Amino acid sequence: xxxxxxxxxxxxxxxxxxxxxxxxxxxxxxxxxxxxxxxxxxxxxxxxxxxxxxxxxxxxxxxxxxxxxxxxxxxxxxxxxxxxxxxxxxxxxxxxxxxxxxxxxxxxxxxx
Amino acid sequence: xxxxxxxxxxxxxxxxxxxxxxxxxxxxxxxxxxxxxxxxxxxxxxxxxxxxxxxxxxxxxxxxxxxxxxxxxxxxxxxxxxxxxxxxxxxxxxxxxxxxxxxxxxxxxxxx
Numbered sequence: 061x062x063x064x065x066x067x068x069x070x071x072x073x074x075x076x077x078x079x080x081x082x083x084x085x086x087x088x089x090x091x092x093x094x095x096x097x098x099x100x101x102x103x104x105x106x107x108x109x110x111x112x113x114x115x116x117x118x119x120x121x122x123x124x125x126x127x128x129x130x131x132x133x134x135x136x137x138x139x140x141x142x143x144x145x146x147x148x149x150x151x152x153x154x155x156x157x158x159x160x161x162x163x164x165x166x167x168x169x170x171x172x
Numbered sequence: 173x174x175x176x177x178x179x180x181x182x183x184x185x186x187x188x189x190x191x192x193x194x195x196x197x198x199x200x201x202x203x204x205x206x207x208x209x210x211x212x213x214x215x216x217x218x219x220x221x222x223x224x225x226x227x228x229x230x231x232x233x234x235x236x237x238x239x240x241x242x243x244x245x246x247x248x249x250x251x252x253x254x255x256x257x258x259x260x261x262x263x264x265x266x267x268x269x270x271x272x273x274x275x276x277x278x279x280x281x282x283x284x
Contacts, residue, residue, distance in 0.1 A: 104262070105275065153271065165214045
C-alpha cells in the first residue's frame with residue numbers, strides 16, 4: 061500500500077533562517093499532498109496543500125514543492141519565527157478527499 | 173463557529189472498564205475519522221466513516237468500535253480498554269470533494 065516517509069524527525073534552526081522538511085511517497089497515483097501543523101496541545105491544522113497538476117505553491121512565508129517524477133514533496137518555511145515551532149506532518153492521497161496517508165511528523169524547533 | 177468537538181479531553185480509567193469518547197462536527201461533513209497519536213508513530217487511523225451508517229476499519233482498529241447514526245456524531249467506543257490503548261486520540265472530519273481534514277482538540281486517555 062501507499063507509504064509516506066518524512067525527514068527529518070527533528071529540525072532545529074536559528075530564528076530567521078529557512079527550514080525544509082521533505083517527504084517521499086510510494087504510490088504514483090497519489091495526487092493530493094497536504095501539510096499540517098500541530099501546535100502543542102492542539103489538533104493538526106492544514107497550512108498548505110498542493111495537487112499533482114502544480115509544481116509549486118506559495119503562501120507568504122511557506123511554500124510546497126512537488127516532484128512527481130521522483131515522488132518527492134517538500135515544505136519550505138522562510139524567515140522562521142518562534143511561532144513556527146511545532147510538529148509538521150505531510151500526507152498523501154490518491155484523491156483530494158478522505159483517506160490520507162501520513163508521514164511520521166517533524167518536530168521543528170526555532171532557536172532564538 | 174465551525175468546529176470539531178471531542179469529549180472528554182482527558183480521561184483516566186482502568187483496564188476493562190468500557191468507555192466512549194464522543195466526537196461531533198457542525199460543518200455537515202460526510203467524512204469522519206478517528207486517529208491515535210503515539211510518540212514516534214505519527215497519526216494512525218483507527219476507523220473512518222464516509223457517511224451515515226457507513227464505517228470502515230483503518231490501520232489499527234483492534235479493540236475499538238465506532239458508530240455513525242447521525243451525520244454530525246462519530247463516537248469511539250472502547251469495550252474493554254487495555255494499557256496499550258493509552259494514547260492521544262483525534263477525531264477529524266472532511267467535506268466531500270475537499271481535501272482538508274478538520275481536527276478536534278484531542279482526547280488524552282490513560283488506561284491503568
